[in-house]
Amino acid sequence: MSPKTLYDKIWDAHVAHEADDGTCLLYIDRHLVHEVTSPQAFEGLRMTGRKVRAPEKTIAVPDHNVPTTLDRANAKTMTEDSRIQVEALDTNAKEFGLHYYPVSDVRQGIVHIVGPEQGWTLPGMTVVCGDSHTATHGAFGALAHGIGTSEVEHVLATQTLIQKKSKNMKVEITGKLSPGVTAKDITMSVIGVTGTAGGTGYVIEYCGEAIRDLSMEGRMTVCNMAIEGGARAGLIAPDEKTFEYCMGRPHAPKGAQWEAALEWWKTLYSDDDAHWDQVITLKGEDIAPVVTWGTSPEDVLPIDAKVPAASDYKGGKVDAVSRSIEYMGLTEGMALTDIEIDTVFIGSCTNGRIEDLRAAAAILKGKKVKDGLRAMIVPGSGLVRAQAEEEGLADIFKEAGFEWRLAGCSMCLAMNPDQLAPGERCASTSNRNFEGRQGFKGRTHLMSPAMAAAAAITGRLTDIRQLDI
Amino acid sequence: MDKFDKLSGIAAPMPMVNIDTDMIIPKQFLKTIKRSGLGVNLFDEMRFDRDGNEVPDFVLNKPQYREAEILVAGENFGCGSSREHAPWAIKDFGIRCVIAPSFADIFYNNCFKNGILPIALPQEQVDVLMKDAEKGSNARIEIDLEAQTITSSDGEVIRFDVDSFKKHCLMNGLDDIGLTMEKAASIDSFEATASQSRPWV
Ligand code: SF4
Numbered sequence A: 001m002s003p004k005t006l007y008d009k010i011w012d013a014h015v016a017h018e019a020d021d022g023t024c025l026l027y028i029d030r031h032l033v034h035e036v037t038s039p040q041a042f043e044g045l046r047m048t049g050r051k052v053r054a055p056e057k058t059i060a061v062p063d064h065n066v067p068t069t070l071d072r073a074n075a076k077t078m079t080e081d082s083r084i085q086v087e088a089l090d091t092n093a094k095e096f097g098l099h100y101y102p103v104s105d106v107r108q109g110i111v112h113i114v115g116p117e118q119g120w121t122l123p124g125m126t127v128v129c130g131d132s133h134t135a136t137h138g139a140f141g142a143l144a145h146g147i148g149t150s151e152v153e154h155v156l157a158t159q160t161l162i163q164k165k166s167k168n169m170k171v172e173i174t175g176k177l178s179p180g181v182t183a184k185d186i187t188m189s190v191i192g193v194t195g196t197a198g199g200t201g202y203v204i205e206y207c208g209e210a211i212r213d214l215s216m217e218g219r220m221t222v223c224n225m226a227i228e229g230g231a232r233a234g235l236i237a238p239d240e241k242t243f244e245y246c247m248g249r250p251h252a253p254k255g256a257q258w259e260a261a262l263e264w265w266k267t268l269y270s271d272d273d274a275h276w277d278q279v280i281t282l283k284g285e286d287i288a289p290v291v292t293w294g295t296s297p298e299d300v301l302p303i304d305a306k307v308p309a310a311s312d313y314k315g316g317k318v319d320a321v322s323r324s325i326e327y328m329g330l331t332e333g334m335a336l337t338d339i340e341i342d343t344v345f346i347g348s349c350t351n352g353r354i355e356d357l358r359a360a361a362a363i364l365k366g367k368k369v370k371d372g373l374r375a376m377i378v379p380g381s382g383l384v385r386a387q388a389e390e391e392g393l394a395d396i397f398k399e400a401g402f403e404w405r406l407a408g409c410s411m412c413l414a415m416n417p418d419q420l421a422p423g424e425r426c427a428s429t430s431n432r433n434f435e436g437r438q439g440f441k442g443r444t445h446l447m448s449p450a451m452a453a454a455a456a457i458t459g460r461l462t463d464i465r466q467l468d469i
Numbered sequence B: 001m002d003k004f005d006k007l008s009g010i011a012a013p014m015p016m017v018n019i020d021t022d023m024i025i026p027k028q029f030l031k032t033i034k035r036s037g038l039g040v041n042l043f044d045e046m047r048f049d050r051d052g053n054e055v056p057d058f059v060l061n062k063p064q065y066r067e068a069e070i071l072v073a074g075e076n077f078g079c080g081s082s083r084e085h086a087p088w089a090i091k092d093f094g095i096r097c098v099i100a101p102s103f104a105d106i107f108y109n110n111c112f113k114n115g116i117l118p119i120a121l122p123q124e125q126v127d128v129l130m131k132d133a134e135k136g137s138n139a140r141i142e143i144d145l146e147a148q149t150i151t152s153s154d155g156e157v158i159r160f161d162v163d164s165f166k167k168h169c170l171m172n173g174l175d176d177i178g179l180t181m182e183k184a185a186s187i188d189s190f191e192a193t194a195s196q197s198r199p200w201v
Helices: A006-012 A039-048 A080-096 A111-117 A132-140 A149-158 A183-194 A216-224 A240-246 A255-265 A317-328 A354-364 A382-390 A393-400 A449-458 B085-093 B105-112 B123-134 B164-172 B176-181 B184-197
Strands: A015-018 A024-027 A030-033 A058-060 A126-129 A143-146 A160-163 A167-174 A202-207 A233-235 A278-283 A290-292 A300-302 A343-346 A374-377 A425-428 A443-446 B006-014 B070-073 B097-100 B117-120 B140-144 B149-151 B157-159
Touching: A006 A143, A006 A202, A006 A233, A015 B184, A024 B184, A030 A111, A030 A149, A039 A080, A039 A149, A058 A080, A058 A111, A111 A126, A111 A132, A111 A216, A111 A382, A126 A132, A132 A143, A132 A216, A132 A233, A132 A240, A143 A233, A149 A160, A149 B105, A149 B176, A160 B176, A183 A216, A183 A278, A183 A290, A183 A300, A202 A216, A216 A233, A216 A240, A216 A354, A240 A255, A343 A354, A343 A449, A354 A382, A354 A393, A354 A449, A382 A393, A425 A449, B006 B097, B006 B123, B070 B123, B085 B105, B097 B123, B105 B117, B105 B164, B123 B140, B123 B157
Parallel strands: A030 A058, A030 A126, A126 A143, A167 A202, A167 A278, A202 A233, A343 A374, A343 A425, A425 A443, B006 B070, B070 B097, B097 B117
Antiparallel strands: A015 A024, A024 A160, A290 A300, A290 A443, B006 B140, B140 B149, B149 B157
C-alpha cells in the first residue's frame, strides 16, 4: 500500500461515493449545529419535506447569541432577534430529535468546547459545523471543518458533504517552547509565516515535539486557528494524551467497543514516507509570545517588536497596512508594549478551556486589574465554569476585578450585548481581529490568556517574560 | 437555485486584500432566520456611517456603481467565517460574479450554492479587469460560463478555470441535495459497512 498522511487515511475511510471527476460524497460522523447558521437549513428541510437523516449524530447548542451575564435566565437581556434565533434552534432540535444542550443545561457552552467535552468528537471522525472554527476538533485527529448553511442543510438531509480532496501541508514545530510561550503563540506565529491565505486548498497536520508536548486543550487552540491561515482543516495525530482525554467521556465508546476503537485510532498517523505538498518548519525555541497589531490575523509580531510601517510591505498589503494602522489608532514604529488598552476579554473557543483559565489565574493571583479597565472572563462551557469554581480560579478572577460570566461566544464576535464601543481597545484571547469584529470600530489585539491577564494588570500590552510576578 | 450562464454587467473595483466576511456582512445582521433581504446591509460598516448615512466615497455608493453586478477585488476575498449570509448579501444586492486573485475556501464554495460565480485569476489579469472596472458604467464586462471566458470592455478575452461539477450545477441551477439523494444507495451501503467496522460512531 502506498504511504498515506493522516488526512489521506481519514478521507479514505469516509468516501461514500466517488464520481469520475474526483468529486466525492464524504460521510459525516458528527454534525454540530448552532443557532446562527442553521435556521435557514431547517427551513429548507421543511420546505422540501426532507428529514434529518441521522439525528443521533447531530448535536445542537446555542452559543453565539446567548447573553453571558448572570441574569440570562431572564430573557429580557436578549434582543428580540437573538431570542427568535435561539427559540428556532430549540424548536428545530426538538422537532427533528437532535441531541440538544439548551441554555438552561450546565453542559451548554461554545459548540467547539462542548463537542470534545461530551465525547462527541473522537479520533478518525469527520466532524462538520456551520462555523469556521470547527477546525478545533482536528486536535483529536478528526477531520473537522466549517461549512456554509446550504451545506448544513445538505448534511442534515444526507449525512454527507460534496467534497474534493485538499492538498497535504505539514507544519512541524520542533524542540521545546521557551517559558511564557503557549499554544496560542504557536498557532499565531504559524499564521504570521503563512499569511491568512497560505493554507488555502490545504489540510494542515501540525506535528513535532512542541506539538506533542501540548495538552489536549493546547492542541485545540492550535487547530482552532488553522482557518485563520486559510486551511480547510488542521489536524494533530492522536496519541496517549488524546486517548486519555476521550476515555470515560459521556459519548465515548466503552468496554469492548473502546478497545476496538483504540486499535483503529492507533493506526491514525502519517506514514514516514507520505507525500506532502508543502512543509513548513518552525523551531519551538524561536517562537516568542506574540500579539496582533493590525486587523488581520496575519498581522502578528513578537511582543517586544514595534508597529511596522506600510512601506515595509509590498503589493496590496501596503494599503491594507496603512488602513489597519489608522483603524487601530497606532503610529508606525511605536513599541507594542506602549499600547494602552481599555478592555480585556478572556474566553472563546480558542482559549475558553480550563487550562486557559488556569494560565490566566496563575498571573492574576493576588493582583488587581488596572483602575478603570473593563475585564471579563467568559468560560467556554458551563462545565468549565463549574470546574474553575471548584479549583478556586473564579475567586482569583473576582478578587482581581474580573467579571465572571456564564458560557458563550460573548465578545469573541459580539453578537450578544458584550461589545466594544467605537475606539475601545481590547486585549483578547479570541481568534479574529477584523475591523468591527468585537464591536463597531472596536480595536482588537489577539494574544494568549497569560498575556491578556498580564495586560489587565498593567493596562497595556505586556511582555509576559518581563512581568514581575 | 438561480441559473448562471452569461452575464454582461458593470464591475465595481474593490482593490483591497483580505476582504473578510465581517466586512461583507457584519454580525448584527446575522440574527435573521431568512436568506433574503440582506443586500441593504452589504458592506454595512464601510457603506454607511453610524447614523445610517451613505459614505459617498464607498464604491457601491457612487452613482456609476450602484447597479454593479460584478465585483473585482484583491486577494483572499471572503476570508473569515463560514456565514452564508455573506454570499446571500452579495446576491441580494445584485452582484452575481466576484473576480479576485484568490478566495477563502468556505466562501468560495458558498457562492456556488447561491448562484454566484467566483472567478480566481492571476493577479495581472485581475489588474487588467480592475482598470476596466475603474472606467465606471461605460465599461461592461462580459462573462460566459459555458465558454469560461471574460471579455473586458476593450474586447480582451480572459479564460478562467472552474470545477466541472460546480459549473454543471451552476449552469443548470441544480439543487445539490436532490443530486446527492439520487446516490442514497451508496450512502446506505457505506453506513451499513461503517456500522460494522466502527460501531462506536
Ligand atoms: S467563540 Fe468565537 S470563533 Fe468560537 S464559535 Fe464562538 S464566535 Fe465563533
